[in-house]
Amino acid sequence: MTASRFLFTVFPTTETQALQWWLVDGGALKAKGCDVDPMLAAGLKRASDEGGMSASDQYEDVQGDEGALTTIALMPSVHGVVRWHERIDDLTEQQLLAAARVAARQHSLDRENVHIAAVLDGSGQAVTVVAGRDIMASGLLKLKALGIDPDGIVPAGWLIAPPEDTLVEADFGFEKLLRGAQVIAPDEPDLRAVVVGDRAVTVLSAEAVDGVLASIGSDDADSRAASLSLNLRSGDFAKKVRRAITERQKRILGWLAAALVVITLLIPVIHLAKYHSAASTADEAALAAAKPVVGEVESAEEANRLLSEQLIQKNRGNIAFPVPASALFSAVQQAPGVSIEKISYRRDGTVSAGLSAVRAEDINIALIAMQKAGFVITATPRTDATGATKADITVRAP
Numbered sequence: 286m287t288a289s290r291f292l293f294t295v296f297p298t299t300e301t302q303a304l305q306w307w308l309v310d311g312g313a314l315k316a317k318g319c320d321v322d323p324m325l326a327a328g329l330k331r332a333s334d335e336g337g338m339s340a341s342d343q344y345e346d347v348q349g350d351e352g353a354l355t356t357i358a359l360m361p362s363v364h365g366v367v368r369w370h371e372r373i374d375d376l377t378e379q380q381l382l383a384a385a386r387v388a389a390r391q392h393s394l395d396r397e398n399v400h401i402a403a404v405l406d407g408s409g410q411a412v413t414v415v416a417g418r419d420i421m422a423s424g425l426l427k428l429k430a431l432g433i434d435p436d437g438i439v440p441a442g443w444l445i446a447p448p449e450d451t452l453v454e455a456d457f458g459f460e461k462l463l464r465g466a467q468v469i470a471p472d473e474p475d476l477r478a479v480v481v482g483d484r485a486v487t488v489l490s491a492e493a494v495d496g497v498l499a500s501i502g503s504d505d506a507d508s509r510a511a512s513l514s515l516n517l518r519s520g521d522f523a524k525k526v527r528r529a530i531t532e533r534q535k536r537i538l539g540w541l542a543a544a545l546v547v548i549t550l551l552i553p554v555i556h557l558a559k560y561h562s563a564a565s566t567a568d569e570a571a572l573a574a575a576k577p578v579v580g581e582v583e584s585a586e587e588a589n590r591l592l593s594e595q596l597i598q599k600n601r602g603n604i605a606f607p608v609p610a611s612a613l614f615s616a617v618q619q620a621p622g623v624s625i626e627k628i629s630y631r632r633d634g635t636v637s638a639g640l641s642a643v644r645a646e647d648i649n650i651a652l653i654a655m656q657k658a659g660f661v662i663t664a665t666p667r668t669d670a671t672g673a674t675k676a677d678i679t680v681r682a683p
Contacts (some may be wrong), residue, residue: 289502294323295459296358296365296438297427298420304431305359305458307495312503314495319458324432329354356433357501359441360517361460364420367440367469367515368392370411378405385411400522404514410467414440414515421522436524438517442469444497445489452481455489455497609636609660609680616654622647626675633681640676648676659683 294306306323308315320326370385382403393399393415400421403413421438428435441457445464453464454472461472463480470480489497501512518524530538568585575582579591610628613636617623626639642648645666655662665677 290354291498291502292323292327292329292354292356292433293498293501294356294358294428294433294435295441295457296360296435297424298361298364307498309499309502312499314499317495322431330432355437356435357513358424358428358433358435358438359444359457359459360414360416360438361471362440362442362462362469363460363471365414365416365440365517366393367412367414367442369406369467370413372410381405381411385413389413389415400517400520402515402517402519404516407511412515414443414517416517418521421517425522434524435518437513438522439513439515440469443515444501444512446497448487451485451487453487453489455494456491457494606630606634606636608682609634612655612658612660612682613638613651613680616651616658619654620647620650623651636680638678638680640678642674642676645674645676648674652676652678655680 289311291309292306293309295304297304302321303319304321304323305317305319306327307317308327308329316327318326324330368389370388373381373384376384382405385403386401389401389403390396390399395417398418399415400418401413401415403411406412425435441460442455442462442464445453445455447453447464447466449466451465452468455462455464463470463472463477463486465480465484468480470476501509571585572582572588575588575592579588582588582591610630613625613628617625617640620642622644623640623642626641628636628638630636640648640651648664648666652662652664661681661683663679667675667677669675
């Protein structure tokens with residue numbers, strides 16, 4: 286909280302319509318009052334405003350001043366109970382605060398429905414403030430309806446510097462309280478004798494109370510932080526921070542989006558270039574491998590054609606034995622009951638074979654399979670002395 290302009294208002298805990306408020310600017314009390322709409326009464330918004338934007342985010346007063354504003358809600362001591370806790374040696378700061386929260390919850394009548402804030406005071410002693418969760422929720426809703434989203438919710442007595450051996454009586458308008466070295470309590474007749482005892486009580490004037498609030502705006506950052514450190518605006522009730530994007534961040538996001546689009550488009554282009562390069566390399570390797578056999582050629586397609594012609598001339602192309610033979614064996618496997626009795630091969634690429642089966646239909650299955658595969662076949666059926674069906678066939682690649 287580095288702003289020097291503050292709006293202090295009582296944290297609403299009842300259905301009271303009017304709220305006490307103080308407007309501090311640069312360490313001076315600019316205005317104060319008790320009104321139904323503190324924002325409007327303080328000149329922080331125009332009568333036509335709906336109050337949807339919180340005062341701490343942005344305001345425009347009647348005089349035309351603009352700037353950031355820190356809003357602090359003052360919790361009455363009767364609803365925000367402050368306790369000091371005994372020191373525990375050999376514990377870290379976080380452990381001390383955790384132990385203080387546990388102790389504060391145990392001292393609460395409604396342990397399951399309380400909100401607790403804890404801090405270490407100037408002497409290193411743990412201090413807690415306990416408020417009902419229902420009171421916190423309803424009070425924040427009432428302030429929101431007035432366009433106030435407080436940056437802090439602080440016990441009113443915490444703002445008063447604690448005296449050493451005496452007590453201070455302060456009247457904030459919404460509450461009269463007592464403040465001591467380790468005491469913040471409402472100044473009620475039934476409690477006064479117990480709280481005061483034999484200690485002297487110094488009464489702060491209304492001007493002195495105003496001065497306490499005004500000093501928050503003029504204090505250095507450390508003193509201001511200490512005055513506002515016991516903050517109930519924490520945990521489940523912490524203020525939601527609204528983050529705005531600057532023009533520079535918008536430009537950066539725009540460049541990042543453009544870069545993402547360019548990269549997305551470049552990826553397939555790079556892959557295509559890599560594939561093209563790999564294909565060119567493979568073609569060059571193929572031409573280099575074919576050169577000793579077919580000589581100088583201009584393309585891989587021409588090299589493949591010349592190699593095929595040489596294979597045919599040397600009986601090593603489609604007319605080689607494995608081509609029609611594999612087709613024959615594949616077709617026979619599709620026809621159960623058909624067997625090959627003999628097989629021979631001629632240099633022109635023709636495979637001659639003798640097939641045997643119980644029925645002629647079984648042999649036809651094998652012959653049809655070879656025809657569908659594109660092979661040229663001839664078949665001469667016959668029957669042997671046992672009555673078995675035979676066929677002398679020839680198979681040739683197309």
